[in-house]
Amino acid sequence: MAFREKARILDEEGMRRVLLRITHEILEKNKTISDLAVIGIRTRGAYLAERIIGLIEEIDKFKVPLGILDINLYRDDLTLLSAQPIIHKTEIDFDITDKKIILVDDVLFTGRTIRCALDALIDFGRPKLIQLAVLIDRGHRELPIRADYVGKNVPTSLKENINVKLKEVDGIDEVVIEERING
Amino acid sequence: MVNWTGKDLLGLEDLSKEEIELILERADSFKEISLRPIKKVPTLRGKTVVLFFFEPSTRTRTSFELAAKRLSADTVSISANTSSMVKGETLKDTVKNIEAMKVDIIVMRHSASGAPHLLAKTVEASVINAGDGCHEHPTQALLDMFTIKEKKGKISGLKISIIGDIAHSRVARSNIWGLTKLGAEVTVCGPPTLIPQGIEKFPVKVTYDIKEAIKDADVLNILRIQLERQKSNLFPSLREYALNFGIDLEKLKFAKPDVLIMHPGPINRGVEISPEVADGPYSVILEQVTNGIAVRMAVLYLVSQKSK
Secondary structure, three states, X not given: OEEEEEEEEEOHHHHHHHHHHXXXXXXXXXOOOOOEEEEXXXXXXXXXXXXXXXXXXXXXXOOOOEEEEOOHHHOXXXXXXXXXXXXXXXEOOOOOOOOEEEEEEEEEOOOHHHHHHHHHHHOOOOOOEEXXXXXXXXXXXXXXXXXXXXXXXXXXXXXXXXXXXXXHHHOOOEEEEEEEEOO | OOOOOOOOEOOOOOOOHHXXXXXXXXXXXXXXXXXXXXXXXXXXXXXXXXXXXXXXXXXXXXXXXXXXXXOOOEEEEEEHHHOHHHHOOOHHHXXXXXXXXXXXXXXXXXXXXXXXXXXXXXXXOEEEEEEEOOOEOHHHHHHHHHHHHHHHOOOOOOEEEEEOOOOOOHHHHHHHHHHHHOOOEEEEEOOHHHOOOOHHHOOOEEEOOHHHHHOOOOEEEEOOOOHHHHHHOOOOOHHHHHHHHOEOHHHHOOOOOOOEEEOOOOOOEOOXXXXXXXXXXXXXXXXXXXXXXXXXXXXXXXXXXXXX
């Protein structure tokens, strides 16, 4: 399946501002941060979570714990997938019970990834609450799930693809909408 | 990145280096699940795993059962002496009947070399070899390799000595195939009567001198002396074996300061390994057991992903 770049919706500066705003919103909504933890969904959600933690530290001089979640073992389509997913480690080395968890992912689409993540998190303990932060909300939900913090709402068609690139993995910070060509 | 394509896991001789590395990598991801307060993920929900053990086993059977359960599969245990095989049913018929109950994975231990291979050809379910005769015990070797990799950071270039009853050991054979494929240098050591004929066909060095096997080795994998073998006069007495080949503190003086002591269990204290060594600071015997679950979870997961 080939894609053609259609529009660039965030560049490096845009992404920095969006994450800063999300961080401020998190701090505003949660007031105390001693019981906060940020958990990112592999791969790009984990890096975004790390950046949000860095921004919280810049603003409030307090480092909240980071967790990394791999949701592949919780997928509802494992038997349907054509390719074998690569399973990585889940790294949550603190007790999430009674913590306020900020769950972070790059793109919110059908909501199925978040459903997996919620199931996985509940297996680690009983958090006080879970809030969802996403860089891009592209719509087309298949489950009753919504984000508490959204970087950018991007209405898309199902023919389009949102490509989030981060310096840590892709060498560049940007978000582009791509359009499927030849089919 | 390679994909897993096989229906079964029968031995390490048939696997490529990449496939072995794939299992070890997956096992690393699965290890953390056993440390959670709720030790379960829904990955194999709705799959049925049959544990078919024709030989006694505590470690391997329990380990496979826990691995399957922690992936949310349903498990059924069958042992030969309580099955209809005592009424004369053949192995093939028994397994065909079990398969008719729509099971997905059959984990099997059998005293005859090649028994799981025969089954794998007969049934559509995935077959995992949990030890066949003197042939192979792939998941044991994989967990040994996982433990070595975890402790030493690599396998390639390491010197690994396997000591004891090589002739009757499926653990030794699987370890030799797996370790050499990943680039380790393997030496086997034991009394000549316990080194198999045809050992020169394996990519290993052979020594009958225990000091030679200990010196320079990064890992000593000490095999169980199968007490029942003594009747066949392969060595004069357990005491003599312990004196010449049993690993004790005295012999360990020849070892590298960071040597790793491994044993697949069950151990005969004071025969092939002294209690001081088995419980000593170099020993990773119980960590091998812990890692066994992660490795078996990876194998169960991968064979259930077959043909993708």
